[in-house]
Amino acid sequence: MMSQExxxxxxxxxxxxxxxxxxxxxxxxxxxxxxxxxxxxxWRHGRLDGSCDLHRVMARRTARCPDYVTTSDSEEDxxxxxxxxxxxxxxxxxxxxxxxxxxxxxxxxxxxxxx
Numbered sequence: 001m002m003s004q005e006x007x008x009x010x011x012x013x014x015x016x017x018x019x020x021x022x023x024x025x026x027x028x029x030x031x032x033x034x035x036x037x038x039x040x041x042x043w044r045h046g047r048l049d050g051s052c053d054l055h056r057v058m059a060r061r062t063a064r065c066p067d068y069v070t071t072s073d074s075e076e077d078x079x080x081x082x083x084x085x086x087x088x089x090x091x092x093x094x095x096x097x098x099x100x101x102x103x104x105x106x107x108x109x110x111x112x113x114x115x
Contacts, residue, residue: 016065018042021054030098038065055090058082 018039023032034054037043042065043050052059072078095103 016042016060016068019057019060022051024051031095031103032098033093033095053093055092055094057089058086 016038019036020039021034021036024035025032035051036054036057037049037051041050043052043060070078072081095105097103
């Protein structure tokens with residue numbers, strides 16, 4: 001069973017004003033992954049959660065987000081922001097131990113070991 005823990009980090013996910021990070025925790029192992037979702041629920045699809053793994057935030061479609069607001073002065077600044085964002089995100093799902101250490105992906109059970 002998975003639980004969710006609030007994490008204080010706010011992320012400007014492709015400049016969505018309401019994107020936030022949280023931890024999805026496996027209660028049996030204490031391991032967690034970092035996910036992102038919209039605080040206003042705009043990423044939901046009917047009853048589906050609408051959250052995504054942190055490494056997938058660039059896949060969010062800003063055109064569908066009603067809270068998309070660019071904070072950049074120009075399109076060039078916006079593209080630079082997105083390049084920097086892409087460079088700062090992990091390239092794959094990272095599973096963490098309760099103490100914050102990364103787990104070897106071959107030892108991951110709750111998320112199927114698939115990264």
